[in-house]
Amino acid sequence: MTFLATAARCEMQPPIALGKLFRNRPKTGGIESWFPDSEIHFTYKGRTAIRHLCDLLDLRGSEVLMPAYNCGAEIEPLIRGGARIVPYRVDKSATADIEDIRKLISDKTRAVHVTHYFGFPQPIDEIRKVCDRHRLFLIEDCALALFSAWQDRKLGSWGDVSIFSLPKSIPVPDGGVLVINSPRLQSWEWKKRSAPLLSATRRSLSLFKSSLFRKRPLDNHPDRIDSELQDGVPIGVPMEEWYSSPEVRGTDGLPDVPGWMHYEETFTDRTLSWFSAHLLRGVDEDEIIKTRRRNYLCLASLLSGRPGFTLLYKMLPPGVCPLGLPLVCRDRESLCRHLSMRGITAAIWWPGFDRNMDWDRFQEARFLKNHVLLLPAHQGLGEKDMEYIAHAVATLNSQ
Ligand SMILES: Cc1ncc(COP(=O)(O)O)c(C=O)c1O
Structure with a gap:
């Protein structure tokens, strides 16, 4: 009770549509078709996709400009990947300050990280231009912006790389995506291992339980x-x-990032679970x-x-x-x-x-x-x- x-x-x-769970699902669809000209990698979480892009963009020892309004889960993998974080201003309407980005670029800067909060687009065209002018990589963080578009173009297609976090928008227990858009970048090779059994099972059961017992x-x-x-x-x-x-x-009296947002190194080479892959096909x-x-x-x-x-x-x-x-x-x-x-x-x-x-x-x-x-x-x-x-x-x- x-x-x-x-x-x-x-x-x-969102809950799983239990009635549709065991129906035949199409073999393909979903993310692969959203970015048909890009290279797509499924990871266990969005933050593991960020950890991968550190090696892909060779960020070790260089600076990444990061929005000051952030959750923390995107910062830690960059630091683990050897980058130094330089925060830039985000105003009270949650919009990135392009002038501040320009001012902070130094000869150590290698990438600009941009987050589309709650699915709403940042001034991404202009930020893309700044990156092109200074030959910087653009990292488009779409963890909160799955399926969003701006001017008929999908968010996630402006960055040299973009990342997504699937459970925030669709009923899957786990799953992140790394999208590689730039022809400047080599194809990414990594030794994939299956999803961590214990963590994936726990998350699947929890999603299943909340879908089954929700009130209408x-x-x-x-x-x-x-x-x-x-x-x-x-x-x-x-x-x-x-x-x-x-x-x-x-010491400043501000609360730390909650424990579950921290980065778990052991998940880096893990991909999404079978259950998530199955559910994704019916989206x-x-x-x-x-x-x-x-x-x-x-x-x-x-x-x-x-x-x-x-x-x-x-x-x-x-x-x-x-x-x-x-x-x-x-x-x-x-x-x-x-x-x-x-x-x-x-x-x-x-x-x-x-x-x-x-x-x-x-x-x-x-x-x-x-x-x-x-x-x-x-x-x-x-x-x-x-x-x-x-x-x-x-x-x-x-x-
Ligand atoms: C803006 C942003 N980027 C990246 C992440 C990391 O996503 P995940 O929780 O799937 O690791 C989060 C999630 O907390 C986020 O809010």
Whole structure:
């Protein structure tokens, strides 16, 4: 019963469509067809793809310009790969500052890392031009931007290399992708080993469990929720579980990156699991883009004008496949906890501060790290769920 009681109604990762799980799946499709002219490598995680590109781009001993607004999981593999991180400014709208990138280029710089936050494009054309002018590699981080496009061109196709993290957008237990676009680069050879059995099985079971025991939108009636809460049953995944590692604070008083974001060297030569590869073949890209956009627009309009937060993005540009709906909140911890009690897993977005950066210099990135909360809007949810989330948000303000 506790098992059921903790099932989420609106979780952060889309669930597996269990009915379709054992249907015949096409042999090909998915990522290979998204970048037909590029070389594609599947890795166990997005961060392992980043570790590989260090060797591919020969980054040892050189500098990589890195956005100050980052999660930390992308920094560690670069450092393990021998690169030195030089952070550049990202403003309060989560946009990379191209002037700052220009100023920071030195004769040691070899690459610029760009992150498309929540599926929304950075000014990638201009950054590409800066890289070309200075003969730098462009690393396009699409960990949060699977299926997104800008000006009819897929994000991930501007970089000399790009990386993806599959479980953030589709229901797979593991999987990262390294896409090599540049003809300047040699074909990448590495000794692949199968996915780590224990870790992949644990992740598969957890995804399977949350897909099997999720509550459907029909259960979402707000009155029923309030009566369940009066019985004292916590029906969501508590925030502490989502961000479960014990918090460690540095001398500057800022919390460290959570333990599960750190880099595990033993995964470097591992590829994605058989289960992920199987699930990937059934992915319907057009349907995912359509549903995510519809959910985003629906939730954004239901929330517009509410007190206590603003939307990070004022518009949803054509081609964007949103990861979720990012809010900039006055008090995101209270909102997150309130939603969690109602079965809605919102994500406190990147509360950890990587120890390799001087955060005093990046107040805007710090602001985003302290205020952004991501609401779910993925393809496993529908308009009823968006109404449910909006209602839950409204009840916080009315309490
Ligand atoms: C921007 C960014 N890049 C890279 C990664 C690494 O992806 P993964 O978790 O699959 O290793 C993450 C994930 O935490 C991320 O947020």
